[in-house]
Amino acid sequence: MRNSDVDGVALEITELDYAIGNRRLFSGLELSVAIGETLAVLGPSGSGKSTLLSCVLGLLRPDRGSVRVAGTEITKLGSRGLAKTRAESIGMVFQFGELLPELSPVENVALAAMLARKASADIYQRAQALLDELGVPEAKTSASLSGGERQRTAVARALINSPVLLLADEPTGALDAEARDKTAGMLFDVPKRHSCGMLLVTHDLAVAARADRVVSIVDGALETVSIKEAVS
Numbered sequence: 419m420r421n422s423d424v425d426g427v428a429l430e431i432t433e434l435d436y437a438i439g440n441r442r443l444f445s446g447l448e449l450s451v452a453i454g455e456t457l458a459v460l461g462p463s464g465s466g467k468s469t470l471l472s473c474v475l476g477l478l479r480p481d482r483g484s485v486r487v488a489g490t491e492i493t494k495l496g497s498r499g500l501a502k503t504r505a506e507s508i509g510m511v512f513q514f515g516e517l518l519p520e521l522s523p524v525e526n527v528a529l530a531a532m533l534a535r536k537a538s539a540d541i542y543q544r545a546q547a548l549l550d551e552l553g554v555p556e557a558k559t560s561a562s563l564s565g566g567e568r569q570r571t572a573v574a575r576a577l578i579n580s581p582v583l584l585l586a587d588e589p590t591g592a593l594d595a596e597a598r599d600k601t602a603g604m605l606f607d608v609p610k611r612h613s614c615g616m617l618l619v620t621h622d623l624a625v626a627a628r629a630d631r632v633v634s635i636v637d638g639a640l641e642t643v644s645i646k647e648a649v650s
């Protein structure tokens with residue numbers, strides 16, 4: 419499926435309820451991310467940001483509601499369907515990159531295509547082109563890269579299978595201020611260049627401020643945040 423075939427909607431969540439024990443984390447939560455759009459989710463520690471990503475990835479099944487990624491209802495899929503949808507439609511960037519340190523950047527990126535059975539004969543060229551676009555220098559191992567370069571490699575790895583939806587969990591949380599600003603600048607350019615939607619969770623207002631829309635989890639639902647108010 420090409421990203422242009424999904425009605426312009428990367429992610430749509432409706433009427434989402436999720437409780438852990440007696441604590442209701444989401445109550446009728448609604449969210450949508452269009453292709454080319456970036457949405458930042460703010461919220462204090464424990465408000466449910468990572469749980470929201472887990473519901474989108476299908477790692478957690480909500481008590482009620484719908485989660486559609488590129489038009490596919492995640493909540494109804496079995497393990498095989500979930501694995502397929504994750505591989506074909508979702509790219510994920512974690513706080514600490516989670517690269518295989520002994521592999522080179524290009525091997526890390528190409529491996530993601532191989533695991534998704536999307537590796538073509540030109541996979542190394544495609545991986546290298548993405549790394550060049552994102553400004554990652556050549557290196558024998560990823561362990562020798564700077565923190566910012568590792569995160570750029572993680573973004574290239576997330577993009578190699580042309581996802582409709584890019585998820586990012588505190589992608590700049592482990593970087594110093596300069597690397598954070600450079601990495602965030604690169605990351606927020608990705609959705610338009612690669613025709614995907616991006617849902618990013620962060621504590622960092624300076625990072626969130628770059629998004630097209632910013633929301634916060636309040637009483638189990640999302641509220642629009644005006645960054646100017648949040649900073650003051």
Ligand SMILES: Nc1ncnc2c1ncn2[C@@H]1O[C@H](COP(=O)(O)OP(=O)(O)OP(=O)(O)O)[C@@H](O)[C@H]1O
Binds near residue numbers: 463464468469
């Ligand atoms: N498996 C679990 N069992 C019990 N409680 C859990 C479980 N997973 C998450 N929680 C609780 O659910 C709440 C939401 O957790 P979550 O990790 O989604 O928050 P968060 O907003 O991502 O926090 P942080 O910013 O600190 O990463 C927290 O209070 C957490 O302790």
